[in-house]
Amino acid sequence: MVKKILFVHQNFPGQYKHIAPSIAEEPNFEVSSISIKENKYHEYDNIDQHYYSLQRGTTQGIHTLASEFEAKIIRAEACANKAYELKQDGFNPDLIVGHSGWGELLFLKEVWPDTKYLTYVEFHYRLHNSDIDFDDTVHMDKTPFTRRKLIARNSPFTSQYLMSDKMVTPTEFQKSTFEDAFRKKIEVIHEGIATDFLKPSNESEISVNGKTLSKKDKIILFISRTLEPYRGYHIFMRALPKILEDNPDAYILIVGGDNSGYGADPEEGTTHREIYFNDVKDKVDKSRVFFTGRLDYQLLIACYQIATIHVYYTYPFVLSWSMLESMSCGGLIIGSKTGPVEEVIKHNKNGLLVDFFDVEGLAKNITKVLANPSKFDHLRENARKTIIDNYDLKSVTMPKHIKLIKEMLKA
Secondary structure, three states, X not given: OOEEEEEEOOOOOHHHOOHHHHHHHOOOEEEEEEEEHHHOOOOOOOOEEEEEOOOOOOOOOOXXXXXXXXXXXXXXXHHHHHHXXXXXXXXXXXXXXXXXOOOOOOOHHHHOOOOEEEEEOOOOOOOOOOHHHOOOOOOOOOOHHHHXXXXXXXXXXXXXXXXXXXXXXXOHHHHHOOOHHHHOOEXXXXXXXXOOOOOOOOOOEEEEOOEEEEOOOEEEEEEEEEOOHHHOHHHHHHHHHHHHHHOOOEEEEEEEXXXXXXXXXXXXXXXXXXXXXXXXXXXXOHHHEEEEEOOOHHHHHHHHHXXXXXXXXXXXXXXXXXXXXXXXXXXXXXXXXXXXXXXXXOEOOOEEEEOOOOHHHHHHHHHHHHHOHHHHHHHHHHHHHHHHHHHEHHHHHHHHHHHHHHHHHHO
C-alpha cells in the first residue's frame, strides 16, 4: 500500500534536501511538499511540489511582543489554505514532516486531524542559564521585556510541539533545552554530513584581496553566518592582536556577513564586524587580516581544506554545520567549552577546547598549534573519523531518518 508523505518547509527542501528525494525514491511512497511560492529553491521530478503565497504582512503598529506571533499566524493561515485545496482535490497525507520555525504547521492538524506529524525543532528559549544570560562582556538586554519576548516567541513553537507525534533535533544539547514533557517525543538525529564530498585536499586554494592562500600557509579560519557575539566573534577579535604578534607569518581568514543574526542588532548604521574590529585594528597588521563576507559553498569548502586552525565559538545555542563540515575536511577545531561544542569535540582527542571568555587561552592555543602544525595531525584524523562514525549522511543519519519515518507510518 502506498504511503503519502508531505514535507512542509517555507524554503523547501531546507533541512530535507537529502531525505525528501531519498524517500521519494523508495517504493510504496509518494512524496509531496508545501513551501512559499516566492522561495522556489529546487524542483524535483519525483516530488509533487505545491506553493502558497503570503496575502499580507504584519500589522503596522502591532504590539512588539505580538509581531513574531502574527508573522507565524500569517504563514500558518496561508499554508493551511493551500492544504485545504489539496484536501478538496482528494489528497490526504499519512505523515507530515515539517519545520516548526515559521509556524506553518500550526493549523494543519485542523485540516488533517488523523495525520501523524514529525516536526523538526531547533531550540527552546529559556529565561535563565542559557544564551540570554551567558555573556556579561557585551550588552544584553535582561529586562522583563526581553524575557516576555522569549515567552511570546516560544508560544507558537509550543503549539506545534503539542500537536506533534514525534520531533527531531540535531544534537543532545538542543534537546536538553526543551521541557521534560516534550523531550520524551524528541529523537536526536543530525541532518548529516556528506563526508565523501567534504574531505581533505592538499590542492585547494583561494584568492582574497590579491593574495592566494593555500595549505602551505599558516591560516586561522573563523566562520559565522553573521559576525556577532553569539558566535564568539568579539572574543576572537580581542585575541587577534596577540595572535598576530606571536605569529608573524600567519594569516587570518574571516568568513561571514553583516546582516542580522541571532542576538541583538548593533546600533543603526554600524555592524558587529566594524565595532569589534575597530577596537583592535590599530594594534594589528591589517594586511594579514582578510574579511571575505559570505562565500559560495565551493569556496567555503576550500577554506575548510586550507585552514591550519578553525576557531569555532558559540554561546550555549544551536550548533553550526560549519564546525562539522570543517572536521569532515580534516579541520583542526579550537572550540569553546560550551554545550553544543563539547558534545562533539573532546579536548586533545579530536580538537582543542578553550573557555569561551579566556582570550589569552585562545591566543596561546593557536600559537601552540602554529609552532608545529604536524604535531596535531592526529587530531585532524580523529576529527574526520568522528564525523564519519557519527554524522555521515549516507551511513548514519539518513538511515536513522528513514527508519523513524517508516516506524511512524507503521504505528
